[in-house]
Amino acid sequence: MSDDHGPAHYIRIWAILVALLVVSVIGPMFEIQVVTLITAFGIACVKAYMVAANFMHLKTEKTLAVYMLVTCLVFMFLFFAGTAPDVMKTEGTNWDKPALRAMIAAGLAEGADHH
Amino acid sequence: MIEQYLPALSTYAGDIDGVITLIAVLTGFWYVLCNIVFFGFIFRYRAKSGASEYITGEEKELKRWVTIPHLLVLVCDLFIIYGAVRVWVDVKQTLPEQPYATVRVVGQQWAWSFVHPGADGKLDTADDIKTVDDLHIVKDKPYIYELVARDVLHNFSVPVFRLKQDAIPGRVIKGWFTATDTGVYDIQCAEICGIGHGVMGARIHITTEEQHAAWIAENTPANLATAPAAPPERKPLAATALAAR
Amino acid sequence: MAMRPIATTRAMTGIPTGRLAVWWVIASEIVIFGGLLGSYIMHRLVNPQWANYAIHTNTWAGAFNTLVLLTSSLSAVLAHHAATHGDGKKAARYLWFTMAGGGIFIVVKAFEWTHEIQLGYTITANAFWAFYYTAAGLHALHVIAGVVIMGIISVDCLKNQELHRVELIGNYWHFVDLVWIFLFPLLYIAK
C-alpha cells in the first residue's frame, strides 16, 4: 500500500466518524421520522463508506476487489426485492395474513397503553 | 397431452394442458433438431473419416450457426412466457366476481377438513357443513376456496382440475375453480407435511345442483347430532401417529 | 513455515494473495449478514409495533460501543501503518489496543444483555428480540474471533514476522466495525 496515508490522516477520519456518530445519536431526539431516518441510516452509509474507503483502503485497492464486494451487495438487494413482496406485507393478491395483522394491532395497542 | 393420463375437469384445465402442449411442441422441436445435429456430427466426424479442421468458432460465417438458433430460442421463449403468464393470471390472480359459493379448505396433519356453506350459501353461519376428507361441490359453478393450514405447510392439489396451491399456517390464500363434469376424484397433499404425508388424501365429489341440495339437506348440522366423522378407516397410520403425539 | 508453496508468492491480479482471500471472506460475510439483516428489515417494516420493543434497547450503550469499535478500527489501521514500516513492536502494541477495544465491546454487551434478560426480554420473547440477539450475537462472535486471531498475529509481530498479516486482520476488523455501524441504527436508534 502506498504511503500517502499517514497516521494524521487516519486520526482525521476517525474524528469525522466520531462526529457523525454524535449526530446520529442526537438526530432521533427531535422525534421527526424523516430526520431520524436520515441521521441514522444516511449517516451509517457515510460512515461505512469512510471506513471502507480509508481504513480498508478500498480507495486505492484494485477495482477488482470493489467489484467483488459490490456484486455481493447487489445480490443482497436482489434477495430483498424478491422476498419483501411476501414477507414485508400483510396482504397481497388473493392472500392475507390475519394472524400477523391481529398481532400488529395488539402490539400497537399495548404500546399505546405504555405511553 | 395430459388428458391422456387424467381427465381435464375444470374450466382452466384445458388452458394449462394447452401451455404444456405448447412447451412440448417448441422444446420438442429444438430437442430433436439438436439431437439430429449432435448424432450427425458424431457419426460424420468420427476419427476414421479424417483429421480435424482448425476452427476457432470466431469465424462469422460459422458463428452464425450458433447465434441465429440462439435468437430463435429467445423467440420461442417469448411465446412460452406469454402463454404461461396468461394462464397464470387467469388461474391465480383473478377470482370470479360472482362465485356460486366459497368453501374453506383446512389442511392439518394429516387430513383435509372442508367447511361448506349450508343452505344459505354463506360461510361462517350456523348451518355450515364441516366434513373431513370429502369436499362436495356443484358442477359448472364457480367456487372460491379459502385455504388455511393449522400446523405445517400442506398443498391443496386436485389433479383433475390441474390445481395446486400451498396452504401456509398464518395465511389465508384464495383461489377458484369451476368443475366441468360430475364424478368423484382425488385431492392430494402435495407438500411434505410429516410422517402421515403419504396418507393425506381426500376426495372431491362433483355433483349436480339437485344432488348437492339433497346432500346439504341431509347433512345440515341441525340434523346431525354428532360432530363430523373421524378420519376414515383407511388411515391407520395417521391415527397411530396422532396417538403417539 | 519452511516450505511455503510457490503458489503463495504469485499475485497475478496485483492484489497479494492474503488480501485477496480476505476480500473473499468479507464478500461471503456480506451475504451472511445481508441475508440476516435483510430478513430483519422486512419484518421490522411490516411490524410497526416493534418500535415499542426497541425502546427497551439501550441507545447509550450502543453508541458507546460504536465509539469503541470506531476507535479500535483506528488503532487497527495504525497497526497496519506501523507494520508497513516494518515496526513489528509498534504494530503489536496497536493490535493489543484494538483487542482491548474488542474486549470492552464484549463486556458492555454482556452488561446490556444481562440487564435486558433480567427484564424478561429474552431471545424467545418475540421476533424482535430473536432478531436482536441473533444479529448482535453473530456480530459478537465475529468480534471474539477477531480478538483471538489478532492475539495470535501480535505474537508474530513482536518477532517481526508475518507483518503482512496485520493488514489482513485489520481489514477483517474494519468489516466487523462496518457491520456494527449498520446494526447500531437498525437495532438501537430506530424506535
Place this chain on the structure above:
Amino acid sequence: MAESVPAESAHAHDHHDHHEQSFASKYLFSTDHKIIAMQYMFTGLAMGLIGAFFAYAFRMQLAFPGMDVPFWGQVSAAEYNALVTNHGTIMIFWVAMPVLIAAFGNYLIPLMVGCDDMVFPRLNRLSYQIFLLSAIVLIASFFVEGGAFGGAWTAYPPLSAKAEYSLTPLGSSIWVVAVALEFVAFLLGGINFVTTAMNSRAEGMGMYDIPVVIWMIVIASILFMASVGPLVAGAVMLLFDQTIGTNFFDPDRGGDPVLWQHLFWFFGHPEVYVVLLPAMGITADIMAVFARKKLFAYKTILYTTFATGVLSFMVWAHHQFVAGIDPRMAHVFTITTLLISIPIAELCFVYIATLYKGSITLTTPMLWALAFLFEFLIGGVTGIFLGASGADIYFHDTYFVLAHFHYTFFPIAIIGTYAGITYWFPKMFGRMMNDTLGKIHFWGTIIPFNCIFIPLFFLGMGGQHRRIYNYENFPELAGQGMQDLRVFATVALLVMLAFQVVFVINFIVSLRSGKKAENNPWRANTLEWQTPSPPPHGNFGSEMPKVYRGPYEYSTPGREEDFWPQNAPS
C-alpha cells in the same frame, strides 16, 4: 493483468525430496492438494454409496409396498421420509459438491494453472476435515432417538422447526448442523480455489488461457460463496427455532415460514449451477481432446457462463410458484427463468458445434462427456415446463419435477464424475483404465438410467406427487398401470446399481495392474499432462511451467502434431 512475480526459480524448492513420511502424515494429514483431492473424492464416492443405498431402499418400497427390503427391512412412513430427505441431501451436498468441486477443483486447479499447490494448503486440509466431520454428523442422525430428519431436503418450516410436527426432535437439528458445517467447509475451500486460480497462474497464462474446467469451477465457487450467506443465516435461525424456541418461522408468534423458502432457494437455485458448471467444464475439456478440436468460441462459453451465473441469482422463486408467494411475483420469475435458458442453450449449441469437423474418438471418457450433453439436454428442455408458471401449477411437486432434476443432477453428479475419473485416472494414479470394462460400465449405466427416469416423467404427467411412501392411499394413483411403471423403474435401478460393480472392479484392477500411463496419454494440451503421471509433490519439479498459448490448440495448421501443449515454446 498478467504480470508475474520474478525470481520464482530462485526460491527453487525442494518439495520433491521429502523424507519418507508415515502413512498418517502422507495420506491423512497431508496438505498436498492431490491427496486432499483424493480424500474428497473417496469420501464423496463413499457417501454416494450410502445415497444410492437409500434410493434402493425407498424404490423397493415404492415398487413392492410393505415388502421386507433386503438389507433394510420394512420401510415405515417415517423411514421413507428420512430416506428420501437424506438421499437428496447426501447426493447434492455430500456427493456432487465434494466430488465435482472439491475433488476435481483441488486436483486440477493447481495442476492446470501451473503452480505447485493451493495458496492456503493448511486451510485446504481444514476444509476437508470439517467436511468429513459434517458427513459423520449427518450419518449420526440416523442413530439418534426419533430417527433422521424426514422433512425433505428443502426443510420447510414449520415442519422442520418444531419437533411436535416432525417427530424427529434430534434428527432435524443434527441435519441442520451437518449442512451448516458442510457450508463452512466449502466456503473455506471455495476461497482457496478462487484465490489460487486468480492469483497463482503460471507465467504467461492470461485470462483466456485458462482451461474452461478451471473457469467453471471458479465461477461455481464464487456462485456458492455469494449465494450461501442467506441460508447460513437461515440455518442459524432454524436451529434457534428448533432448539431454543425462537419464532423466526413460527406464524403464530410473528414469524413467516415463507421467509425460509426464500432464504433456501436464493441459495438452492444457484446451487444447481454450482454443481452444473464443473461438470460442464469437465465435458468441455474432454470433448476438445477427443474431437481433436479447438473449443468452438471459447470466449462465448465464458461470457455465457458469466451470464448464467448472474441470472441464476434472479430465478429462485420458480421453486415457489404455488408455494404461497404473491402471484404477481411469479411473472418476474417466469421471465427470468426462461431467460436463463438462453445462455444454457447457447452453451449446448457451442458444445455441439465443437464436434463440427472434428476427428472424434469414442473413448470411455468421451462417451461419458457426450452422454452428459445428451442427457442434460433432456433435463434442460423438461425444465422449461417447470419454469413456466402456468404449466408449473400442474407439474409442481410431481414426479415430472423429480424426473426433470434427476435428468440434470444425474448427468452432473454421476456422468460428469465418471467422465472426470476416467479421463484423469491416468494422471491421478499413473495407470490406464481398462477401456472395455469402461464401456460395459458406460452402457450398463446409461441405458438403465433412462429406463429409471423416463417412466417417472409419465408418472408425473399422470399426477403422481412426490414423497409418498405408498400410493395405495390415492385411488387415482393406485392403478396397476402406474404400479407397473414403478416396478419397471425400480428394476432398472437395480440393474444400474449392479453395473456399478464393474466400475469398482475396473478401478481396483486398473489401479493395481493397469497399463503404465505415459505423461500425456491423451495427447492433450493442458498443463497437468505435461508433468509425470502421477505428478510428484510440487507438481512440476524444479522448473515451473511457462504458458505460451491457450489450452485448446488442437490440429493447428502447419504443425506436425495435432496438439500443442500450453507450455511448449513456439
